[in-house]
Amino acid sequence: MPSEFQLIQQFFQREQAENPAAGVVLGIGDDCALLQIPAGQQLAVSVDTLVAGVHFPKDADPELIAERALRTNLSDLAAMGADPLWFTLALTMPQADEDWLRGFSRGLFRCAREYGIALVGGDTTSGPLAITIQVMGACQPQHSLRRDGANVGDFVLVTHFVGDGAAALAAIQQEYSFADEHRAYLHDRFYRPVPRLQESQFIRELASSALDISDGLAADLQHICTASDVGAVIYVEDLPLSPAVQSLLEQSSANQQQIYQWALSGGDDYELCFTLAPEKMPELAMLIAQGKLSATVVGEITAGNAVSCELNGELFALPKRGYQHF
Incomplete structure (x- = not known):
């Protein structure tokens, strides 16, 4: 059974290491991410949780679950007039299913690349399937x-x-x-x-x-x-x-x-x-x-x-x- 850190490395950290994002001084792998907000702009932050059986069917395709989770959170940035920058992911799942994680990470990063937002940190833990995503974006103070x-x-x-x-x-x-x-x-x-x-x-x-x-x-x-x-x-x-x-x-x-x-x-x-x-x-x-x-x-x-x-x-x-x- 792979450890939490092996799962993070295999399915989430590697993608960001290969595609470093602007403004990320220090990304996945430390206690905190270090991020540089664009000069003269305000940081817009929102967080939402999606729970299996409540926000999506329990047997849904993990690629689609990932897309839905990130896209619905990105909608909050749109509502504020903010441009996407970074996001964090807290993933709770009943077991470390590598096939499920492979599909989930594929859908997640496909969506992230489409909208130009970078994963900069998060957490994994055991429990009923739930996905919590925090998105961060930048907006001009006069146009928020x-x-x-x-x-x-x-x-x-x-x-x-x-x-x-x-x-x-x-x-x-x-x-x-x-x-x-x-x-x-x-x-x-x-x-x-x-x-x-x-x-x-x-x-x-x-x-x-x-x-x-x-x-x-x-x-x-x-x-x-x-x-x-x-x-x-x-x-x-x-x-x-x-x-x-x-x-x-x-x-x-x-x-x-x-x-x-x-x-x-x-x-x-x-x-x-x-x-x-x-x-x-x-x-x-x-x-x-x-x-x-x-x-x-x-x-x-x-x-x-x-x-x-x-x-x-x-x-x-x-x-x-x-x-x-x-």
Whole structure:
């Protein structure tokens, strides 16, 4: 049975030794990593834990587990307008399975190379399968995206599509029938969500507030409202839905309520939700027209302190506001 240090050396340390990253004075192998933050920038740090049977199926492909774990964490950097730099990994697993670790490390470093982020430390221990990743990025102080900047009259927008995360879980659990192409798309959206780092670069000089949609649009927009001391209304009929999700409407109009529930409170979309002052809309519209950004207006910021939803001018009740961790 290989030791902890042999596992780290074989599956994690070697990759970083062969591909040294900028700003890493001392990486994996010591008690701490020594990192040099880019001059004049602030460090953005976030950490999340994914647990088998809660955040991904226990029997999922380890390559895909790794990709999902890192990609969902990178989404937090996008939400702050930060550029990825480094990450740490704490890996808890029932046993030292070298085949599993080989696949996991392959998926992890494939994703890390794609987004230019370097592993600089971590830990391995025995127990139920869980992955904790801490990401670090750099942002310009004047362009960091926060939750507390929304103002009454701002538009509320989302990137790309909402509802795919919950639809993907339903597809994986075979609760609904999807065409093969739509099932493949949703499978990819679940295991390989795209952290909207490129979109973040465009909106960080325009948006008044932002976050990523992990617990559901309504619940996450409420975080912006609470931090900014404002309210918001979401226009349900304007929610952007992917062709995969829309295909369920073609099967039966009875699916509409479920689809809207997914889009508003399903979570796991990892799209950006952001607010924008009306005078900034022409700049955003130009980015959309140039094909540099996909974003849709789905509501507006109002007076008050709560998020409400309307469908064609009528109040739309949400039985569930968003994902609950406990």
